[in-house]
Structures are given as structure tokens and as C-alpha cells.
Amino acid sequence: xxxxxxxxxxxxxxxxxxxxxxxxxxxxxxxxxxxxxxxxxxxxxxxxxxxxxxxxxxxxxxxxxxxxxxxxxxxxxxxxxxxxxxxxxxxxxxxxxxxxxxxxxxxxxxxxxxxxxxxxxxxxxxxxxxxxxxxxxxxxxxxxxxxxxxxxxxxxxxxxxxxxxxxxxxxxxxxxxxxxxxxxxxxxxxxxxxxxxxxxxxxxxxxxxxxxxxxxxxxxxxxxxxxxxxxxxxxxxxxxxxxxxxxxxxxxxxxxxxxxxxxxxxxxxxxxxxxxxxxxxxxxxxxxxxxxxxxxxxxxxxxxxxxxxxxx
Amino acid sequence: xxxxxxxxxxxxxxxxxxxxxxxxxxxxxxxxxxxxxxxxxxxxxxxxxxxxxxxxxxxxxxxxxxxxxxxxxxxxxxxxxxxxxxxxxxxxxxxxxxxxxxxxxxxxxxxxxxxxxxxxxxxxxxxxxxxxxxxxxxxxxxxxxxxxxxxxxxxxxxxxxxxxxxxxxxxxxxxxxxxxxxxxxxxxxxxxxxxxxxxxxxxxxxxxxxxxxxxxxxxxxxxxxxxxxxxxxxxxxxxxxxxxxxxxxxxxxxxxxxxxxxxxxxxxxxxxxxxxxxxxxxxxxxxxxxxxxxxxxxxxxxxxxxxxxxxx
Numbered sequence: 001x002x003x004x005x006x007x008x009x010x011x012x013x014x015x016x017x018x019x020x021x022x023x024x025x026x027x028x029x030x031x032x033x034x035x036x037x038x039x040x041x042x043x044x045x046x047x048x049x050x051x052x053x054x055x056x057x058x059x060x061x062x063x064x065x066x067x068x069x070x071x072x073x074x075x076x077x078x079x080x081x082x083x084x085x086x087x088x089x090x091x092x093x094x095x096x097x098x099x100x101x102x103x104x105x106x107x108x109x110x111x112x113x114x115x116x117x118x119x120x121x122x123x124x125x126x127x128x129x130x131x132x133x134x135x136x137x138x139x140x141x142x143x144x145x146x147x148x149x150x151x152x153x154x155x156x157x158x159x160x161x162x163x164x165x166x167x168x169x170x171x172x173x174x175x176x177x178x179x180x181x182x183x184x185x186x187x188x189x190x191x192x193x194x195x196x197x198x199x200x201x202x203x204x205x206x207x208x209x210x211x212x213x214x215x216x217x218x219x220x221x222x223x224x225x226x227x228x229x230x231x232x233x234x235x236x237x238x239x240x241x242x243x244x245x246x247x248x249x250x251x252x253x254x255x256x257x258x259x260x261x262x263x264x265x266x267x268x269x270x271x272x273x274x275x276x277x278x279x280x281x282x283x284x285x286x287x288x289x290x291x292x293x294x295x296x297x298x299x300x301x302x303x304x305x306x307x308x309x310x311x312x
Numbered sequence: 313x314x315x316x317x318x319x320x321x322x323x324x325x326x327x328x329x330x331x332x333x334x335x336x337x338x339x340x341x342x343x344x345x346x347x348x349x350x351x352x353x354x355x356x357x358x359x360x361x362x363x364x365x366x367x368x369x370x371x372x373x374x375x376x377x378x379x380x381x382x383x384x385x386x387x388x389x390x391x392x393x394x395x396x397x398x399x400x401x402x403x404x405x406x407x408x409x410x411x412x413x414x415x416x417x418x419x420x421x422x423x424x425x426x427x428x429x430x431x432x433x434x435x436x437x438x439x440x441x442x443x444x445x446x447x448x449x450x451x452x453x454x455x456x457x458x459x460x461x462x463x464x465x466x467x468x469x470x471x472x473x474x475x476x477x478x479x480x481x482x483x484x485x486x487x488x489x490x491x492x493x494x495x496x497x498x499x500x501x502x503x504x505x506x507x508x509x510x511x512x513x514x515x516x517x518x519x520x521x522x523x524x525x526x527x528x529x530x531x532x533x534x535x536x537x538x539x540x541x542x543x544x545x546x547x548x549x550x551x552x553x554x555x556x557x558x559x560x561x562x563x564x565x566x567x568x569x570x571x572x573x574x575x576x577x578x579x580x581x582x583x584x585x586x587x588x589x590x591x592x593x594x595x596x597x598x599x600x601x602x603x604x605x606x607x608x609x610x611x612x613x614x615x616x617x618x619x620x621x622x623x624x
Contacts, residue, residue: 093444094420097467101416108410109585110417111426117581120574122566128588132405154466155409254434262432269429273421276440 090283098274132156137188140195197224210236410586444468449500452507509536522548
């Protein structure tokens with residue numbers, strides 16, 4: 001089989017794949033379209049369009065080395081019965097570390113400390129808070145949310161998980177259904193969205209939700225940018241300077257220079273890097289190797305198989 | 313008995329004390345010397361000198377609402393058989409949150425994110441690292457060190473505790489003796505000092521120690537500033553720009569404008585605020601109330617009694 005990569009893992013990883021799966025032909029090329037006879041395509045996903053897929057009549061499986069697949073032609077892929085797997089789960093550790101880091105940083109006045117350092121000024125910033133005893137509400141608690149819940153619990157934070165079903169999330173103190181959200185939003189000091197982008201989650205959060213939130217809430221979006229319309233987010237931040245937003249994702253990325261979010265002192269713009277890790281490609285390749293072994297043995301119950309109809 | 317405060321707790325707390333301990337006379341005055349007939353003195357500690365204590369012939373107990381007592385006339389207090397209690401332990405939660413926050417911030421590129429925000433630039437900083445799997449060496453693991461160890465363990469960090477005796481610290485994976493330190497310093501990605509200032513700890517860390525440490529080590533001092541001479545610290549940071557120091561304490565505080573530390577980009581100056589918390593005075597008053605109850609019942613086994621000879 002022809003296995004086409006449209007990114008280039010380190011030579012060591014390439015060699016390992018070639019030596020492990022000797023019966024296949026591996027192609028590694030960045031920035032070019034896959035060879036027309038490609039059967040398995042390994043990609044970061046941004047080059048998967050209806051056109052590129054249409055040019056690959058023998059394509060059976062796309063292995064995406066990232067988590068987001070919302071820009072892919074899901075209906076077309078489903079019609080073609082192409083398997084799609086992603087790398088969800090490998091973001092768990094770096095993202096949870098980033099999320100907890102941002103929370104602690106704001107609670108313990110780190111931005112103010114860094115600013116004073118730049119000015120070479122000894123001054124004691126006011127307003128340090130304790131995280132212990134606070135409440136965090138996590139929307140869309142998958143692998144990353146569970147890890148954040150586990151870590152924050154160690155800090156003595158009460159965790160309310162929120163998902164569609166209300167099925168209990170083990171790491172949370174309490175799990176609520178999405179349709180109960182407005183009853184609980186007012187209790188949370190921290191509201192974290194990890195929701196993917198689907199028809200159901202698009203613009204799920206509106207002014208109505210932000211009005212219920214505490215006036216000093218930290219709203220964090222580390223899922224997908226379109227869970228809230230930017231104008232609602234801007235209004236929520238303008239309504240109270242005590243609020244903060246920490247945003248790793250945006251409706252349009254890169255965030256355009258004209259976005260009002262850049263102007264707000266209480267908005268932290270993390271340029272979609274919270275998942276960065278030196279181990280990223282290595283872990284994605286582990287999942288791919290595991291799946292390729294399954295594929296060879298005829299097992300199509302691949303790890304991280306995407307439900308193309310549900311969109312995640 | 314005359315109980316003199318030389319700081320002013322909130323009116324609510326003053327009222328509570330007066331109503332609970334009706335048999336005593338409470339005096340609250342900031343910035344003045346205690347009344348000459350004071351028997352119990354409650355203070356942040358900075359006004360306790362040989363002269364001020366000498367003016368209080370009936371003084372039996374000084375309750376210090378902070379942890380550091382190294383500037384007090386310990387020998388004189390010991391000769392006078394005056395009891396000294398401090399507020400150690402109440403710093404545990406806010407300090408551990410600050411310490412873990414600083415570590416995560418550096419590992420997850422938060423300073424770079426904040427700088428890009430100020431410039432309103434979308435750019436992906438390089439160099440984010442994962443904390444999981446790293447090793448932290450904690451020097452002087454008391455209540456704060458144990459709490460830091462517990463939290464870092466939740467992040468998958470290996471903890472080496474280091475104390476004089478080598479007596480096992482429960483929250484650590486491994487405990488070593490101070491005289492073994494140089495054998496282990498090279499393994500640590502993070503070296504955290506929480507040592508108090510005593511004759512034994514003064515300038516304990518020298519060039520020799522920094523030479524053993526990793527070239528990208530994060531050295532953190534949240535104990536007392538004189539554990540390392542500033543010139544050695546500066547040399548260690550100048551020797552490798554990949555190293556960081558996060559410093560909450562300094563040989564001289566406030567850190568003088570002439571200090572070279574201000575000039576180093578890899579030195580984070582936290583102006584002795586890591587213990588700040590809205591609950592600080594409340595918790596110090598809890599300890600004081602508990603001790604005052606004991607005192608009344610003739611029990612001199614006070615909580616947080618300072619060993620004046622050992623200096624902590």
C-alpha cells in the first residue's frame with residue numbers, strides 16, 4: 001500500500017515506520033498533494049479538502065495528526081466511506097498544564113509581576129487570590145477536561161462538569177447536563193470550554209450566559225473559537241474589568257489585527273499553542289503505528305476513529 | 313492582661329477577639345510602641361527589637377503574624393524567657409499555588425504570550441515544555457515544601473526532598489540528606505529553596521552548586537534570600553540564558569535598583585508576595601486565638617512555638 005505523509009516527521013521516526021511496516025511504501029513530502037494512488041494519508045489535516053480527496057480514488061483512511069477536523073469535508077468523506085482518525089488525547093498533558101498554568105498565573109498576580117520586572121520596579125501588586133476552595137465549570141469534558149479536573153481537584157477546586165448527557169464524569173465533583181447550564185454558571189469562578197466545533201456547539205454561549213457569570217469570572221476557551229461570537233465575548237469583558245478571558249482559540253485564526261480582543265487588557269490571547277509539546281509528533285506517530293497494525297490485521301476498530309456524522 | 317497589637321486587624325476580627333476573651337484588655341495601634349505594661353504582643357514582627365522589648369518588663373509572649381523571625385533579638389528573647397510563636401503554615405496554600413504557577417508559566421511559555429499580547433502580535437512562541445516527567449529538588453521541605461511536592465506529584469513530577477536529617481518526607485518520592493546534595497543537584501529540572509535564614513543556611517549555595525545544576529534549570533528561592541550570595545546567583549544566570557531564577561526573597565529587600573538581577577531577562581523578581589492572600593490575617597488570628605485559649609488554661613505548649621536557639 002502507498003502511505004503518503006504530507007508532513008515530515010523526524011528522520012528517526014520515518015526510519016522506524018519504514019523498518020516496522022516493510023510491506024508498505026512510505027512517502028514523505030511537505031506542501032505537495034498526495035500521490036494519486038495513495039491509500040492511507042497521514043496529515044495535519046489542513047490540506048484535506050473535497051478536491052484533494054477527490055484526486056485520490058483509492059484512499060481508504062486519513063490519519064490526522066491533530067484533533068480538529070471541523071474544516072474537513074465530512075459529508076463527502078462519509079459518502080466515500082473513508083476512515084478518519086485523529087490525534088485526540090495526545091493534547092491532554094500539555095493542554096491541561098497550560099490551562100492550570102493560566103489559572104494560577106491570574107490568581108497569583110504573575111502578569112503584574114512580569115510587568116513590574118520589565119519596569120525594574122519593586123512594588124507589591126494587590127489582588128492575589130487563592131485557588132483553593134474555588135469552583136470551576138468545565139464544558140465538554142473529554143480527555144483534556146478530565147485531566148484538568150483531576151489537577152484542579154488537587155488544588156482544592158470544586159469541579160462541575162457539563163456535558164450533553166449529564167453522564168457522570170469521574171474526575172468531577174458533580175456533572176450537569178448542558179440544558180441545566182444556566183442554573184450553574186453563576187457559581188463558577190472559572191468557566192472553561194473545551195467543546196469541539198459542531199453544529200450544536202456553534203455560538204452556544206451568548207450574552208445570556210455571560211450575564212449569569214460572576215463579575216470576576218475567568219472565562220477560558222481552549223476548545224474551538226466559534227462556541228461564542230466574538231462580539232458577545234467582547235461585551236462580556238467590557239462589562240467588567242475584573243473579568244478575564246484566556247483564549248487559545250478564536251472564530252478566525254490568526255486573530256485579525258482588527259479584533260477588539262487585542263485592545264482589551266482583560267483578554268489573554270494564547271495563539272492556539274496550548275497543545276505545543278516536544279512530544280507531539282512522537283505521540284501522534286504512536287497512535288498511527290498502533291492503528292496501522294490494526295489495519296493490517298483487518299481490524300477497522302481504529303483508535304480515535306472519528307464519527308463523521310457527529311463531527312468528532 | 314494587656315494584649316497589645318501593633319497592627320490593625322479588620323474591625324470584625326477585633327470585635328470577635330474582644331468578645332471571646334472578655335477578661336483581657338486589647339489594644340490595637342499601628343506604628344506606635346506597645347504600652348509599657350503589655351504582657352502579650354501581637355505583631356508582624358518588624359518592630360521587635362532589643363530596645364522595644366526592653367521597654368516591656370512584663371512581656372511574656374510575642375505572637376508574630378508572619379513566618380520570618382530571623383531579624384529578632386533571639387538571644388535576648390531567650391534570656392528573658394519570652395515565648396515567641398509565629399504564623400508558619402498559613403503560607404502553605406498561597407505560596408504553593410504561586411510556586412507551581414511560576415513553574416507552569418515558564419514551562420508553558422506564558423511570559424512570551426503576555427509579551428506578544430502587549431505588542432498585539434499573533435505569533436507562536438517556541439520552547440513550550442511539558443512538566444510531566446520532570447524532576448524537582450526541594451530544599452527545606454516543611455509545610456510549604458510538602459504542599460508543593462503533593463501538587464507537583466499530581467503533575468507527574470518526580471520529587472527529591474532534601475533536609476538535614478534525610479528523614480523521609482512523605483510527599484516526596486525520595487528524601488536525601490543535605491550533605492548528599494551535590495550528588496543529586498544535576499538531576500533536577502527545578503531546584504526550589506524554602507530554607508529559613510539561620511547560621512547554617514546562610515550562603516549555603518555557592519558557585520559549586522550552580523555548576524552542577526542543569527544548564528536549563530529553574531532555580532527558585534521562596535525561603536530566605538541569604539541562602540545564596542547574589543553574585544553567585546547572577547553568575548549562574550549569566551552562564552546560561554536557558555536557565556531561569558524565580559525569586560521571591562533577596563539578600564536585601566526591597567531589591568536595590570542597582571542589583572544586577574534587575575538586568576537579567578532570565579530572573580523573575582517576585583517582590584516577596586507569594587504568600588499574599590485575602591485569608592492571611594484571618595488565619596494568623598485563628599492561630600493566635602487557639603494559642604490564647606491554651607495560654608489561659610496554663611498550657612504553654614503553644615502552636616508554632618519558635619525554638620529561639622535554633623532560630624525557627
